[in-house]
Amino acid sequence: MKVTEKSLKFRCTELNLGVLKDTSFGIRFERTAKGYMVELQYRDGTPSKVLIQEASASEAAAAVEGVALGAVAVKDAGTGKPEYVTRETYVRQGGERCPKCQSKDISPGHLIASKGIIIQHCSCVRCDLVWNSIFRLDDYDCSSATKDE
Ligand SMILES: [Zn+2]
Structure with missing residues (x-):
């Protein structure tokens, strides 16, 4: 499947409302003149973390999927940071x-x-x-x- 700006956007939204919803961060991408940039945005005000920049669409998609996999693993291990502390x-x-x-x-x-x-x-x-x-x-x-x- 060909990665497009539209499909990336759809996937990010899907993840933010899905598997990343209960974590302390969301994912965001941006298309710049030099390529795609993918970053993690923390909900607690921590400065966002750039995962990849000046990347192609498929590289950006891979970074996004890496975050999704990581979040699932964290969730399965029961150590996901929920929105509120216990x-x-x-x-x-x-x-x-x-x-x-x-x-x-x-x-x-x-x-x-x-x-x-x-x-x-x-x-x-x-x-x-x-x-x-x-x-x-x-x-x-x-x-x-x-x-x-
Ligand atoms: Zn507060």
Whole structure:
């Protein structure tokens, strides 16, 4: 099958909406005066990575298929980076990073405490995601407490 700009475009769209949908990146190509350029575009703001440039259409297609195969392999291995981090990751990071784009530029809102649980409304300055951080009552400690007079 002959690779054309149209078929490349179709394939990239198909992959971005398919196998690459749950990964941290998408694929993009561009036709320049010197040939085709294929790059990975990260959803978290990491600068895009050029895979091949000044390539022929069939070389570009091969690069695109390489990404598709790699993404499938990663997915099958269960290590694909989903769009949102897991609860474990969020907790391990101390709730200091946006669960979507991993930015530390988040603005924590006020705390609502109720029956051993505190909910904090947070939002990400970078990607505009809003979420609630959930804190659970863990312990009590008299030794370091001082009485409010
Ligand atoms: Zn974010």
